[in-house]
Amino acid sequence: MILLAFSLSLVLLLITALHVYWGLGGIWPGKDAASCARAVVGFRGVDDMPTPFASFAVAACLCLATLWPLALMGVFASPFPKEGLAATSLLIGLVFLGRGIAGFTPWWRRLAPEQPFARLDLRYYSPLCLLIGLGFAILAITEFPA
Secondary structure: OHHHHHHHHHHHHHHHHHHHHHHOOOOOOOOOHHHHHHHHOOOOOOOOOOOHHHHHHHHHHHHHHHHHHHHHOOOOOOOOOHHHHHHHHHHHHHHHHHHHHHOOOHHHHHHOOOOOHHHHHHHHHHHHHHHHHHHHHHHHHHHOOO
């Protein structure tokens, strides 16, 4: 399980770094803010990247999620009881599973139809969310104290 925890944390750390990069004005994988927004935001008619505040807020949430699997595995001291860490891990997993499932629904496709986001979402973003959610759920279930 420790390998799963470190793998989850590494993936989330990379996603956190991307959100910080975008918050600082980065435009990859686009050529400008509009093309980047169409690739990573994808909402109908999007022309601008989210504000730096929004990018940093998402990065802060992802940073906390990055630490959670490691705290659950006891890699570092945590003020939270193991039961709380496991329950919260399950909740984090449900959020990622929900986002992953949503990406395959017609409702989401209508909400976020911009290309290349729609294609990237089906191929990478939503499946990655499903894997992250599943990883958190597995950790939560296997590490919940008996």
